[in-house]
Amino acid sequence: MAEPTHPRDIVLLVDDSPEALGFLTDALEQSGFSVLIATSGSAALNIVERITPDLILLDAVMPVMDGFETCRRLKANAGIAQIPVVFMTGLTETEHVVHALESGGVDYLTKPINIDELRARIRVHLRNARSAQSARVALDAAGRHLLAVKGSGAIHWSTPQATRLINAATGSDDGLEIASRHIATFMLERERLGPARDNLLPIGNGGQTALQFTFLGAIGADEYLFRLTASNQNADDETLRQSFSLTQRESEVLLWLAKGKSNRDIGEILGLSARTVNKHLEQIYVKLGVENRASAAVKAAHVLHRP
Numbered sequence: 001m002a003e004p005t006h007p008r009d010i011v012l013l014v015d016d017s018p019e020a021l022g023f024l025t026d027a028l029e030q031s032g033f034s035v036l037i038a039t040s041g042s043a044a045l046n047i048v049e050r051i052t053p054d055l056i057l058l059d060a061v062m063p064v065m066d067g068f069e070t071c072r073r074l075k076a077n078a079g080i081a082q083i084p085v086v087f088m089t090g091l092t093e094t095e096h097v098v099h100a101l102e103s104g105g106v107d108y109l110t111k112p113i114n115i116d117e118l119r120a121r122i123r124v125h126l127r128n129a130r131s132a133q134s135a136r137v138a139l140d141a142a143g144r145h146l147l148a149v150k151g152s153g154a155i156h157w158s159t160p161q162a163t164r165l166i167n168a169a170t171g172s173d174d175g176l177e178i179a180s181r182h183i184a185t186f187m188l189e190r191e192r193l194g195p196a197r198d199n200l201l202p203i204g205n206g207g208q209t210a211l212q213f214t215f216l217g218a219i220g221a222d223e224y225l226f227r228l229t230a231s232n233q234n235a236d237d238e239t240l241r242q243s244f245s246l247t248q249r250e251s252e253v254l255l256w257l258a259k260g261k262s263n264r265d266i267g268e269i270l271g272l273s274a275r276t277v278n279k280h281l282e283q284i285y286v287k288l289g290v291e292n293r294a295s296a297a298v299k300a301a302h303v304l305h306r307p
Contacts, residue, residue, distance in 0.1 A: 008034040009126055012053035014044045014070065015088070016062045020111075024057070027115045033122075041070030048080050054126055057118075060089035060100060068103040075104035075156075082157055084125040088113060145228040147213075153184025162228050164268045168261065169211050179211075186213070187224075236304055243303045244287050253280045257293060258300035 011033045015021050025035045036053060038044035042065055044056070056074070060067035067087060075081050086107040087100040100108050106128075107121055145162040149155055155176055158166070167175035216225040240251040249270075256266045267277045281293065290296050 008032060009055065009122075010034045010036060010051070010053040011122065012036045012038060012044060012047060012056045014038045014041065014056065014062075014067070015059040016040060017059070020059070020088075024113065024118075027118070031115075031119050041065030041067065041073070044070055045073055048074065048077070048083075052080060053083060054129070055122055056083055056085045058085050058087055058105070060087050060091060060096065068099055071100075071103040071105055076154060081155075082129060084129050086121060086125065146216075147226045147228060149180075149183055149187065149224050149226065151187060151222050151224070153180060153187045155180050155183070156223055161269075165228055166211065168256075168265065168269050183213075239304060240300060244284075244299075246284065246287060250280050250284050250287070253277060254284050254296065254300050257281075257284075258297050258304060260297075 009032075011028055013021060013024055013028070013035055015024070016039050021037055021039070025037065028035050036047055036051065038047055041062060044058070047053075058067045058071060062070075067089070071085050071087075074083070074085065081104075084106045085104060086109060087105045088109050088111060089096065089100075090111045097108050106125055109118060109121065145159065145165050147155065147158045147162045147166075158176060163176060166179050167173055169175065170178045172178055212229045213226045214229070216227055218224050236255050237248065237251045240246055240254050241248065244251075244254075246254065252270055253266055253272075256269055261269065263274060263277045263281070266272070267274050270277075272280075281296070284296055285291060288296050288299050290299060
């Protein structure tokens, strides 16, 4: 019986030199990688919109858009910001190395490229990237709404649950982009006013929902970690729990139900399966003495909005 084949890691190779592309493509494919080719920075940006590589090898010196600018634009996209970028160039001055790292690169190889060294470094960075991704998945599975940002406010990465919460608060599928603009102002204010501004960042949809960002600390050079909650969610959860003798999870489900969210939305926001949401709703209906979601929403709204 044939052994199962494992998917090959995808390397995006960006270089304007046909000779370099041919040499590196052959070497990488012989090493077991699938190779995508881009001959310019703009071509690389177009490719990552359609295919997500596991690692990017990027020439620093290219016409029109150099590798440094290409890397900055790649890192500005939260969806692909975690892909490791390794620079390749004949430039060896310290300022060029610093420029590459400040642009978001994780490593720097000088030309001519030593293939054995290239293979070794690729393996290390792929392993590190997978470890980081596993950590974010674990945090998300644990229900952690976490977000990492740059000092400029640009979003570095977000756990899926945090993304869903932001989308719910903004009423948009592009919630991260909307939030990024608020966060940029927030970071400037935080720098000026200090820790007193660490806790509240109002982002909402028509004034209905605001997010509270709790600053957890710096986790790297120019990288800051925040935990997200709905600013009024804790108080509302407690109100619903006490009024109807609900569990914490039941009160969370009922709260989002009262906000007009569908079962699917509730599941995505809270990280629950559709079946689990339905199970919670069954218990909620019993405790509230109602038969359907509309009646449950009315009773919850009455409790939350009474004077």
